[in-house]
Amino acid sequence: MRRLIYSFGVSLDGFVNDPGGGIDWSEPDDELHQFHNDRYREFEISLHGRRLYELMAEHWPYVPDSAGSIECEFAALWTEKPKVVFSRTLNEVHWNSTLVQKNAVEEVRALKNGGDGMMEIGGANLAASVMPYGLIDEYQLFVSPVVLGGGTPMFPPLNNRLHLRLAETKNFESVLMLRYVTG
Numbered sequence: 001m002r003r004l005i006y007s008f009g010v011s012l013d014g015f016v017n018d019p020g021g022g023i024d025w026s027e028p029d030d031e032l033h034q035f036h037n038d039r040y041r042e043f044e045i046s047l048h049g050r051r052l053y054e055l056m057a058e059h060w061p062y063v064p065d066s067a068g069s070i071e072c073e074f075a076a077l078w079t080e081k082p083k084v085v086f087s088r089t090l091n092e093v094h095w096n097s098t099l100v101q102k103n104a105v106e107e108v109r110a111l112k113n114g115g116d117g118m119m120e121i122g123g124a125n126l127a128a129s130v131m132p133y134g135l136i137d138e139y140q141l142f143v144s145p146v147v148l149g150g151g152t153p154m155f156p157p158l159n160n161r162l163h164l165r166l167a168e169t170k171n172f173e174s175v176l177m178l179r180y181v182t183g
Helices: 030-041 050-057 069-080 104-113 124-133
Strands: 003-011 043-049 083-086 097-100 118-122 138-144 164-171 176-182
Touching (some): 003 124, 043 050, 043 104, 043 124, 050 083, 104 118, 104 124, 118 124
Parallel strands (some): 003 138, 043 083, 043 118, 083 097
Antiparallel strands (some): 164 176
């Protein structure tokens, strides 16, 4: 069975974007960006919610050759990686993406059962829709030293506790990574 990993840059007060939807506070330095590139290579499939897909699709396919090598590397990785985009409002997706307009929980279960590698889930709302069903195996928080005071929370309100075990910490110059596993 594939492992599903939810990874996000998060503020000290638990938000993945600011009240206006901005993420400029979480822009990675070269060390962190290279770490994300290397980690992204390990995923067989990337699951995206609509907002995250639109944000990524308007930027990464158009990174100029004159950009830094780390950015160009991620642009190539992102456009080539198989992606599943969950949206009830989009009519089409591009860049090696498949559109799913039906129940995300059922589709994520099927994708988990369809292999034995790793896949990531991106987008706080998409992750929130599958979190109560125990479908996420690992949580990676890249905690930035900023308090936003509002925005989209990384974790939604839940009816039951989510029991996690700290598996790893890693200090970067700009953030602290906390990796938790379920069970």
